Amino acid sequence: MPVDMCALADFIRRHPRLMVLSGAGCSTESGIPDYRDHDGQWKRPAPMTYQVFMREPGARQRYWARSMIGWPRMAASRPGPAHVALAQLEAAGHVPLLVTQNVDGLHDAAGSRRVLDLHGRLDTVRCLACAATLPRHDLQQRLQAANGGWLRAHLPRDIATAPDGDAYLEGLDFSGFQVPACPACGHGVLKPDVVFFGESVPRVRVDAAMAALRAADALLVAGSSLMVYSGFRFARAAAEWSKPIAAVNLGRTRADEWLALKIQAPVGAALTALVAAIG
Numbered sequence: 509m510p511v512d513m514c515a516l517a518d519f520i521r522r523h524p525r526l527m528v529l530s531g532a533g534c535s536t537e538s539g540i541p542d543y544r545d546h547d548g549q550w551k552r553p554a555p556m557t558y559q560v561f562m563r564e565p566g567a568r569q570r571y572w573a574r575s576m577i578g579w580p581r582m583a584a585s586r587p588g589p590a591h592v593a594l595a596q597l598e599a600a601g602h603v604p605l606l607v608t609q610n611v612d613g614l615h616d617a618a619g620s621r622r623v624l625d626l627h628g629r630l631d632t633v634r635c636l637a638c639a640a641t642l643p644r645h646d647l648q649q650r651l652q653a654a655n656g657g658w659l660r661a662h663l664p665r666d667i668a669t670a671p672d673g674d675a676y677l678e679g680l681d682f683s684g685f686q687v688p689a690c691p692a693c694g695h696g697v698l699k700p701d702v703v704f705f706g707e708s709v710p711r712v713r714v715d716a717a718m719a720a721l722r723a724a725d726a727l728l729v730a731g732s733s734l735m736v737y738s739g740f741r742f743a744r745a746a747a748e749w750s751k752p753i754a755a756v757n758l759g760r761t762r763a764d765e766w767l768a769l770k771i772q773a774p775v776g777a778a779l780t781a782l783v784a785a786i787g
Contacts (some may be wrong), residue, residue, distance in 0.1 A: 512771050512773070513771075513778065513781045513782065513785060514785070515769055515771075516754060516756070516769060516771055516778065516782050516785075517782055517785035517786050519726070519752070519754045519768070519769050520597075520602060520728075520782065520786055521786065522725075523724075523725035523726035523752055524601070524602055524725060525601075525602065525604055525723075525724050525725045525726075526597075526602055526603055526604075526724055526725065526726055526727065526728045527603075527604065527605050527606075527607065527717070527720045527721045527724040527726075527727050527728070527742070528594060528597075528603050528605070528606045528607065528727075528728045528729075528730055529607050529608075529609070529727060529728070529729050529730070529732060529739055529742055529743075530590070530594065530606060530607070530608040530609065530610060530615065530730045530731055530732065531608075531609045531610065531729070531730070531731045531732025531733065531734075531739065531757075532609070532610060532731060532732065533590070533730070533731020533732065533756075533757055533758065533774075533775045534588065534590040534591060534594075534608075534610065534614070534615075534730055534731040534775055534776070535585070535588065535590075535591075535610050535612055535614055535731075536731075537588035537589060537590060537774070537775075537776045538585045538586060538587065538588040538591070538612075538614060539581070539585055540582065540585055540612060555704070555705050556571050556704060556705070557704060557705045557706035557707075558704035558705065558706040558707035559706050561699065561704060562636075562697075566682065566683070568687055568697070569682040569683070569685040569687055570677075570682045570685075572651060572685065572687050573655075573658070573677060573680070573682050573685045574677050575651075575700075576648065576651040576652065576655065577663070577677065579644065579648055580648075582612060582630065583631075583644075583645070583648075585612060585614060586614070586617065587614045587615075587617050587618035588614070588776050589776030589777065589779070589780050590730060590731060590775045590776040590779050590780075591614045591615055591617070591618035591620070592618050592619075592780075593776070593779035593780045593782065593783045594606060594615065594618070594620060594730065594779060595615070595618045595619035595620045596783045597779075597782075597783060598619075598620050598621065598622060599619070600783075600786070603620075603622065604622060604720060604723065604724065605622050605623075605624060605716075605717070605720035605724075606620050606622060606623050606624070607624045607626050607717045607720070607742065608623060608624070608625060608626060609626050609627055609732060609736070609738065609739045610627070611625065611627050611628055611629055611630040611700075611702045612630060613625075613629055613630070613631055624713060624716055624717055624720075625713075626703075626709055626713055626714075626717065626738060626739070627702050627703040627709065627738065628700075628701045628702035628703055629701055629702065630644060630700050630701075630702055631643065631644045631645070632644060632700070632701040633647050633698050633699070633700055633701060634698070634699055634700075634701040635690035635692060635693060635696035635697070635698055636696055636697045636698075636699055637690060637693055637695060637696025637697065638690060638692055638693040638696050640690060640691075640692035640693065640696075641701065642691065642692075644700070647688070647698065650688045650691075651687075651688065654686040654688060655685055655686055657684075658684050658685050658686070661684075662677075662680050662681065703738070709738045714741070717742060718742070718745060721742055721745060721746060721749075721751065722749065724751065725751075725752075726746075726751055726752040726753065726754065726768075727742060727743065727746040727751055727752070727753045727754075728753075728754050728755075728756070729743065729753065729754070729755035729756070729757060729761065729763070730755075730756050730757075730775050730779065731756065731757055731775040732755075732757060732761070733757060733759060733760065733761050733762060734761045734762040734763050735761075735762050740762050740763065743761075743762070743763035743766060744763070744766075746766070747763070747766040752768040752769075753766055753767050753768055753769075754767065754768060754769040754770070754771070755767050755769070755770050755771070756770075756771045756773065756775045756778045756779065757770070757771075757772070757775065758772055758773070758774065758775075759772070
């Protein structure tokens, strides 16, 4: 077994109860693109912000048009080796809580049961007026039914998949795209039940994760650069509380100076080897 895998296995033996913080690196192996390169820099256009989504009806048309095209790929995604390995670590008693920054639900699909979806879930849509929710699958059917003509007139042949159920549709006219209103109240703005950039993570989720971190022996970062503050805060808290931090991530993380151990390897392969090593 490689030396770094031995070191990771030893880290788990010495710190058997982990809070795990997972990021996009876990889901790239399931075909879901990520936002950042190995240096933690944007490698794609910045995503929609909460402020723009709320302020501009045209931005909502653009968002839902792109989502309508990108959602089927997200919905068809299946857990990768990192998701499976983390579920196995939980089953072995090593993961009292898995905090994920991802919104794809793949940790649940892999069998993890103690999952905190820090940024929400993309498979649910919420009305911002009446707070009613509906499955994203149901909204997909309504979007497609309302926009058959727009699809025939505007949909390009080659479509590049983007992160989080998005698709790159550049230079199109979205003004004719129809965004359905809330089916419950008839007028509310529908938004995916996820935390957009520029939006705050609900306090109750942050508090639950911090409580789990305080009770854990150590923090394991799996596939995250920690460039976004919502995840970075947990590494900072672990450092302040003298909790050891191990990270499995390709490239730089924002918390490199605090890491007790860093494994620069594909997260799925590394965690699969870890599970095999600790039995």
